[in-house]
Amino acid sequence: MSTKQPDCLQCAMREHSIFAGLSSEDICQLGMDVHDIHVTAGTTIYHESDPAQYAYTLRQGGIKLVKSLANGHAQIVRLLHRGDLFGFEGLRSDQHRHSAIALTGTDLCRLELRALDALSQRLPAMREAIFARWQQALQEAEDRIVELGAKKADARLATFLCQWCIAYRQQRAAPFPLTRRDLGEFLGLSTEHVSRIMADFKRQGLLHEHKGQIEIPEPQKLLRHACSDDTSA
Amino acid sequence: MSTKQPDCLQCAMREHSIFAGLSSEDICQLGMDVHDIHVTAGTTIYHESDPAQYAYTLRQGGIKLVKSLANGHAQIVRLLHRGDLFGFEGLRSDQHRHSAIALTGTDLCRLELRALDALSQRLPAMREAIFARWQQALQEAEDRIVELGAKKADARLATFLCQWCIAYRQQRAAPFPLTRRDLGEFLGLSTEHVSRIMADFKRQGLLHEHKGQIEIPEPQKLLRHACSDDTSA
DNA sequence: CGTCCAATTGAAACAAGTCAATCTATGTGG
């Protein structure tokens, strides 16, 4: 893990972060220790039930938030993309509620929770920004509940892959650092089952995969294939 | 649906609500139209994708928040207990994100979202209270993701029943207005499967049920029974 | 007493998980 002092004013992320809308003076007077951090794939940034000291903004790379069960199963609670804020459950609780693990080499911006809390009291724009992310996380979590509770494996996988690609829609092929096991832990499936369904999709030309990238030629087709509960009477 | 003007100062819920910590003067100057509402079992309080106008505090009774899928399945996203605030996703979005349906006869306190938003700007205590509920909802949602993604039917049901009873721990037997179908829609299972597992639990004396009440003599035993993935080598 | 709806049960079909073997690609050290 490497660390350095950043120049927040020049940050490319700035207008997509919780600091969006703050003036340059505000930024200069943050009075918070901010660190740029780089970690390699597989690094655990913090552990479930670690005392929470920092929140992070993901500047580049991929992160999974994981909860582990007594029975040996792990569940990925959330997957993070460029620009996402995480670890902020520490604003309300003393401990982190999941482990954060890098899927790829990753650039992070580390923020002190205590300072973040104080700032959000002082700067309404920041408070709103944090609130908005909290709310977005809830919405996504509720959508996941529906996916996990009401859909079958192939439909879950299809909608997930389509959403993933939408998040990278500017590119023809989306970077895809997830292993079959990651997919399984995210979707509540065994790695073998994920592998079989992926292989099916590929055989049917609904999906292509090379060297850590995927491409879905016709998302609608993939969704139709997997989600139709064929009540086509 | 019946409605009346309440006396908020006398409200038994007050110190458990988002108005906790406000002075009597604050309460008198809320400047918000508050209505006490009573609805009967089965009433839909609002529909998914209805324009959001109100949030509600549940004073008495039970509510389910439901999302419906194209394939005909419904998923209960959250179950609400006495004191819970709901409908507040309308603070951030124009529409409700789920339908709210009464499980029993229910007393509600209806709050105007616009006014609530304005008040939370003015009164830090209230802002914090709303924030806290949002955060609690996220935590619960993430726990549900783990349940749905990583556990089998009997374990899901067992942990749910135990948590339900803990919420009513003062009483020997907890009120239980959920049908087998409700349980299925909450846990992502068919009603028949729920019925079978419940019957099993009852046959083994892990669970008793009479007239809309349930009792779990030894919660640990029930959990042990259902959650042990018997890696007991 | 008959009606209605929820709960239960059984049998069969289907979905998903497990275990074990093989097949890759990739990287390592000789």
Next chain:
DNA sequence: CCACATAGATTGACTTGTTTCAATTGGACG
């Protein structure tokens, strides 16, 4: 450059978990 070790992906055969469909039971209520 090759032989080998490693980790992920794939596949097959089998087992277990869950749903579906259909029939039956049971209770609440007019």
